[in-house]
Amino acid sequence: MRAEILALLMGIVAPAVSQAASLTALRTLPAGTVIAEDDLALSPAAVGGIEDPAAAIGRQARTTIYEGRPLLAANLTNPTLVERNALVTVLYTRDGLSISTEGRALGRGGAGETIRVLNIASRVTLTATVNPDGTLSVVTRP
Numbered sequence: 001m002r003a004e005i006l007a008l009l010m011g012i013v014a015p016a017v018s019q020a021a022s023l024t025a026l027r028t029l030p031a032g033t034v035i036a037e038d039d040l041a042l043s044p045a046a047v048g049g050i051e052d053p054a055a056a057i058g059r060q061a062r063t064t065i066y067e068g069r070p071l072l073a074a075n076l077t078n079p080t081l082v083e084r085n086a087l088v089t090v091l092y093t094r095d096g097l098s099i100s101t102e103g104r105a106l107g108r109g110g111a112g113e114t115i116r117v118l119n120i121a122s123r124v125t126l127t128a129t130v131n132p133d134g135t136l137s138v139v140t141r142p
Contacts, residue, residue: 022049
C-alpha cells in the first residue's frame with residue numbers, strides 16, 4: 001500500500017518531458033537542396049528543432065536530412081551564390097574610390113559569408129565577402 005501511494009505521489013510531482021512542435025522533413029533532402037514549404041511539416045518532436053517555417057524556407061541543407069527527422073539550425077546554411085573555381089566580379093570600395101576586377105573563387109559561399117578569391121590580373125589572393133547579387137567585396141582592415 002505504501003509503495004502504491006509513493007508511486008502515485010512520484011507520478012504527480014515528476015517533471016513532464018518538454019515537447020514542442022518542430023519542423024520535420026516530409027522527404028529525404030540531399031545536401032545542397034534549397035528548402036521549400038512543400039518539404040516541411042510541423043510535428044511534435046524533442047526541443048531543439050526549428051519551430052518557425054520562415055527560419056528554414058529558402059535556406060540550403062548542409063547535410064542530408066532524412067524523412068521524418070527534425071530540422072536543426074546547424075543543418076542549414078544560406079544558399080550558395082558562389083561556387084568554387086567560378087569566375088566572379090571582385091569589388092574594392094573605399095573613400096569614394098571603386099575598383100572592380102575579375103577573380104576566381106577559391107571557395108564556395110552564400111550571402112554574407114567570407115571566402116578567398118584569386119585576383120586573376122595580379123595573381124594575389126584576397127579575402128572577400130559574398131554580396132547578395134553574387135559579387136564579392138574585398139575585406140579591408142580599418
